[in-house]
Amino acid sequence: MGRSRPELMSTRTTDLSYLNNTTDDPVSRPPLVLGGRTFGDVTNTVCGIIENPKTPPLWYVFFGVSLSLLGVLGAMIAYLIFTGIGVWGLQSPVGWGWAIVNFVFWVGIGHAGTLISAILFLLRQKWRTSINRFAEAMTIFAVACAGIFPAIHVGRVWVVYWLFPIPNQMSMWPNFRSPLLWDVFAVSTYATVSLLFWYMGMIPDLATIRDRAKHPIRKIAYGILALGWRSSNRHWHRFESAYLLLAALATPLVLSVHSVVSFDFAVSIIPGWHTTIFPPYFVAGAIFSGFAMVVTLIIPTRAIFKLEEIITLRHLENMAKIMLATGMMVGLAYSTEFFMAWYSGNAYEGFTFLNRGFGPYAWAYWIMVSCNVIVPQIFWVKKFRTNVVILWIASILINVGMWFERFVIVVSSLSRDFLPSSWGYYSPTFVDVLTFIGSFGLFFTLFLLFLRFGPMIGMAEVKGVMPEAHHGRGAHGDYHGDVPTDRDGHIPIKAKREVVQ
Amino acid sequence: MTTPESYGYLVEFDNVDDLLEGAETVRDAGYTLWDAHTPFVVHGLDRAMGIKPTKLPFLVLAGGAVGLVGGVALQWWTNAVNYPFLISGKPLFSLPANIPVAFETTILVAAIMALVGMLGLNRLPQLYHPLFNSSRFRKATDDRFFISIEAADPKFDAEATRELLEALDGRLTLEEVQS
Numbered sequence: 001m002g003r004s005r006p007e008l009m010s011t012r013t014t015d016l017s018y019l020n021n022t023t024d025d026p027v028s029r030p031p032l033v034l035g036g037r038t039f040g041d042v043t044n045t046v047c048g049i050i051e052n053p054k055t056p057p058l059w060y061v062f063f064g065v066s067l068s069l070l071g072v073l074g075a076m077i078a079y080l081i082f083t084g085i086g087v088w089g090l091q092s093p094v095g096w097g098w099a100i101v102n103f104v105f106w107v108g109i110g111h112a113g114t115l116i117s118a119i120l121f122l123l124r125q126k127w128r129t130s131i132n133r134f135a136e137a138m139t140i141f142a143v144a145c146a147g148i149f150p151a152i153h154v155g156r157v158w159v160v161y162w163l164f165p166i167p168n169q170m171s172m173w174p175n176f177r178s179p180l181l182w183d184v185f186a187v188s189t190y191a192t193v194s195l196l197f198w199y200m201g202m203i204p205d206l207a208t209i210r211d212r213a214k215h216p217i218r219k220i221a222y223g224i225l226a227l228g229w230r231s232s233n234r235h236w237h238r239f240e241s242a243y244l245l246l247a248a249l250a251t252p253l254v255l256s257v258h259s260v261v262s263f264d265f266a267v268s269i270i271p272g273w274h275t276t277i278f279p280p281y282f283v284a285g286a287i288f289s290g291f292a293m294v295v296t297l298i299i300p301t302r303a304i305f306k307l308e309e310i311i312t313l314r315h316l317e318n319m320a321k322i323m324l325a326t327g328m329m330v331g332l333a334y335s336t337e338f339f340m341a342w343y344s345g346n347a348y349e350g351f352t353f354l355n356r357g358f359g360p361y362a363w364a365y366w367i368m369v370s371c372n373v374i375v376p377q378i379f380w381v382k383k384f385r386t387n388v389v390i391l392w393i394a395s396i397l398i399n400v401g402m403w404f405e406r407f408v409i410v411v412s413s414l415s416r417d418f419l420p421s422s423w424g425y426y427s428p429t430f431v432d433v434l435t436f437i438g439s440f441g442l443f444f445t446l447f448l449l450f451l452r453f454g455p456m457i458g459m460a461e462v463k464g465v466m467p468e469a470h471h472g473r474g475a476h477g478d479y480h481g482d483v484p485t486d487r488d489g490h491i492p493i494k495a496k497r498e499v500v501q
Numbered sequence: 502m503t504t505p506e507s508y509g510y511l512v513e514f515d516n517v518d519d520l521l522e523g524a525e526t527v528r529d530a531g532y533t534l535w536d537a538h539t540p541f542v543v544h545g546l547d548r549a550m551g552i553k554p555t556k557l558p559f560l561v562l563a564g565g566a567v568g569l570v571g572g573v574a575l576q577w578w579t580n581a582v583n584y585p586f587l588i589s590g591k592p593l594f595s596l597p598a599n600i601p602v603a604f605e606t607t608i609l610v611a612a613i614m615a616l617v618g619m620l621g622l623n624r625l626p627q628l629y630h631p632l633f634n635s636s637r638f639r640k641a642t643d644d645r646f647f648i649s650i651e652a653a654d655p656k657f658d659a660e661a662t663r664e665l666l667e668a669l670d671g672r673l674t675l676e677e678v679q680s
Contacts, residue, residue, distance in 0.1 A: 039540060039644035165579055173579035177588055182601040189605040193612040200616050204642065208540070211639035227626035230633070231641040233537040233546050235623045238555045240542055242619035245561050246612055253608045260601055463644075464541040469517060 069441025112290020113139025327376030371401020519671030564614025572606030
């Protein structure tokens with residue numbers, strides 16, 4: 001235990017244990033980038049992936065499968081539009097089925113990206129730099145998948161613009177007191193702001209790719225995307241300010257988005273939906289599912305592209321800890337719901353929760369509890385947090401569990417509400433199932449294209465957290481003693497260096 | 502010797518310490534049209550260059566205010582004035598029901614302002630710049646650090662400026678960039 005850093009690095013060629021930086025040494029912070037890398041190494045590793053003329057064969061396999069599934073999604077949507085909503089399993093009393101479940105599932109997944117890029121930035125969690133670009137990309141693509149479902153659910157897709165306050169042939173405006181309309185604003189704002197944040201963070205990295213490009217098409221394409229970024233410090237100054245402001249704006253935004261999504265349910269009077277716990281419960285679940293998806297994606301990616309030195313075991317362990325924490329919050333919410341159902345004395349509420357646990361959808365409820373509450377408990381043990389195979393399997397189970405959570409909420413409440421005479425049992429059709437599977441095709445197609453053509457690791461940010469990025473390196477960046485200060489009371493760089501030497 | 506077509510000088514460093522020291526020297530020499538170029542944000546460089554805080558936060562605040570007022574006005578005008586929307590006997594205009602949308606429009610306009618304002622203040626996009634004529638300058642997005650002084654600077658003197666830059670510690674190269 002507790003081997004010192006230089007020793008870990010010196011074992012690089014023979015022993016892979018240097019890749020484990022999860023040991024906590026109270027004296028020194030563990031390095032965020034392993035393998036004694038230089039700035040140039042970071043550029044070469046990240047740009048090498050997109051410049052390599054030989055795409056890994058596995059990429060083509062995955063891309064082929066994803067593209068086929070995307071085709072399935074297109075076919076299912078076309079079938080739906082030409083035939084009507086009846087091709088889904090929806091009927092009275094369950095008017096919201098898989099489409100809304102999938103919508104909430106995908107929006108929730110997006111939340112981890114914003115949490116990593118904005119909230120961890122404000123909290124000065126420097127380990128975020130290796131994974132934030134990746135997670136932000138995941139956010140954009142997940143929100144793109146989410147947006148499809150409500151849009152096709154409206155039935156008459158050709159008048160979907162009625163959702164927005166755009167003058168239309170009826171001279172009517174949307175009802176701004178409806179949570180469904182709040183949702184339109186929340187999700188479209190979220191998609192826009194996430195896209196801006198993602199793109200702005202990428203500008204310096206796109207400039208790096210532009211400056212290394214050999215092929216004229218690459219030069220022009222990345223040149224335009226980089227907007228002529230010339231690494232000027234006067235630009236960096238405003239860039240940092242804008243980044244901080246966007247992080248500060250995105251933080252309340254991300255908390256609002258899933259809160260507003262939960263209002264879709266909580267503002268109605270259906271038993272099991274009409275509860276004040278929904279906003280925090282939905283946000284915690286969203287972060288939980290999002291981190292699970294980041295882990296699901298990042299473990300194979302770092303293995304295939306050999307990024308273990310930048311996306312280290314410590315990053316994965318940290319994400320496991322967040323999944324444990326948010327999983328516990330979700331578990332707390334499940335038990336609070338049950339408690340309130342009994343404590344409120346409301347017969348309908350009480351029945352709804354007994355029905356969830358022991359009624360016709362009990363199988364879904366217990367899948368949800370097993371995957372979301374029991375599975376994350378293994379993360380109390382460090383051996384499981386740092387074992388990539390176990391972590392990966394657990395993350396997939398959590399994704400499954402979180403999908404079922406939304407299924408339980410949406411379907412079990414609707415299928416048995418106040419009047420037993422109007423109860424029903426909802427089953428999806430093949431169109432429901434294939435549309436959902438197809439949405440993974442869209443997600444992975446976009447994701448694989450990004451891995452191939454975009455900077456999947458924020459190079460400028462990773463370089464900024466390396467020890468060489470700070471002046472007076474080798475002295476832990478601290479300057480004590482009698483050092484002459486300048487007019488503003490700041491220590492001039494020159495004096496600092498003399499003290500250090 | 503500088504020619505009329507000269508954009509200015511470009512000095513190269515390979516570490517943060519030398520860059521910061523060089524920036525302090527150039528700042529103290531009183532130049533105004535000069536810049537440092539780094540592959541990532543170097544902490545302390547703003548002070549070493551004497552850069553004043555940006556006014557971007559005020560633009561973003563203004564954007565947020567426009568978004569908030571616009572969001573509330575939109576809901577008031579569409580649902581209470583232009584097409585009175587009576588839902589369950591509730592008031593035509595009531596703030597609590599309008600907060601979520603007003604909040605989202607506030608964030609939306611402020612966030613757009615953050616990006617557009619940053620680009621505008623930086624005069625970007627600017628796809629051509631004389632510094633791109635230097636092949637060495639491509640390393641500014643990789644692992645090298647640069648200081649550039651423009652010939653248009655009032656204090657610029659082909660000889661004296663060159664001497665100042667040549668005397669900087671740790672300087673790797675000094676180049677005259679054509680405009």
